[in-house]
Amino acid sequence: MRITYLAHDLDDPSIWRRVRMLRQGGAQVRVAGFRRGIGPLPEVATVLGHTANGRMIQRVRAIAAAWPRIARLIPSQDGPEVFLARNLEMLALGDRLVRARGGRLVYELLDIHGMMLGQGLASRILRRIEAGLMRRAQLVVLSSPAFETRYLSHFNQPDVPTLLVENKPFARGDVLSPVATNTPGQDSNGGPLVIGWFGMLRCRWSLGVLDDVTRAHPGQFQVILRGRPALDVMVDFDGIVAANPDLSFLGAYNWPDDLPSIYAQVDVAWLIDRYQAGQNSDWLLPNRLYEGCLNKAVPVVLENTEVARRVTAWDCGVTVATPDVDAVFDALSALDPVTLAARRAAVEGLPPEALEMNDAECNRLTAAICGAAASHAQVSVS
Helix, strand or coil: CEEEEEECCCCCHHHHHHHHHHHHCCCEEEEEEEECCCCCCCCCCEEEEECCCCCHHHHHHHHHHHHHHHHHHCCCCCCCEEEEEECHHHHHHHHHHHHHHCCEEEEEECCCCHHHCCCCHHHHHHHHHHHHHHCCCCEEEECCHHHHHHHHCCCCCCCCCEEECCCCCECCCCCCCCCCCCCCCCCCCCCCEEEEEEEEECCHHHHHHHHHHHHHCCCCEEEEEEEEECCCCCCCHHHHHHHCCCEEECCCCCCCCCHHHHHCCCCEEECCCCCCCCCHHHHCCCHHHHHHHHCCCEEEEECCCHHHHHHHHHCCCEEECCCCHHHHHHHHHCCCHHHHHHHHHHHHCCCHHHHCECHHHHHHHHHHHCCCCCCCCCEECC
């Protein structure tokens, strides 16, 4: 099974997580795509150019530049090949390759740009382009059931078989197995509740509300931030963190090796994202849900979002009723040592298969992408 993975952002760790899953399932995988950062990549890949986060017009121009030379940049392979295209711009390039040399086209729809969701002319044109390309795809991979109900069905996109693959890490007992609870905050002599906000930090609302809550109640909460801040969205990120002693940005981390150690420093994991409130942010099931629970951090979620529905079903988290400072304070301050211990026990009691992708799931994922298990009924490997 040969897969060419067409990636929108080679600097996104989730790209390489998917590559590992496909290889775990027995596929030969090569990677090509655009970069949004600098520095070494995890492995050799074909770089098609550079794009910028959130700038759809610039991304369209980058696709137009790569279009006439894509077949030369990505040479053909012997035997049947699958082109797995992540996001709309890569679907266009995947379609170009399939038209040129044949093969199977699979669309990975894991993030929906705000421009796809409006009723203006540009949004309708983009959805029409996507629909035309989707009709030539054999499968659409989704990371959340809400992408099916709130986007594809809502906008009457083509009826293509879908595969639900949640953002779970695949099982690696040497790295991702739960670690001993470190009890850094409320269980430790009445210290502050320690909140961890990890991963892609792009929610200006979250930064503001965490700043406000900690300033209003000094010493009661401590926030540790780790990962990649989107400075184009939060231009004052560095200044806000530097001015607040209860906010600490500790930089990037190595995925997945650092996960046990960074989650051992916190009591709860901040899963609220208002970057695209009412749209993509409310529909996501983020990978930090699974990684945090694997490492015994109690998830903090916002009511009426897909991740809140999942955490409610698992009965293991803390739900903020409304997106405002008072509601955040009420939810967090209710976590006394006894309540926190009960929530942590519920997290620890979750079955491993709910949180990580095992070998069998990787095999089913790869088989479905390669055509062995596709059907018009939704297939779930979660």
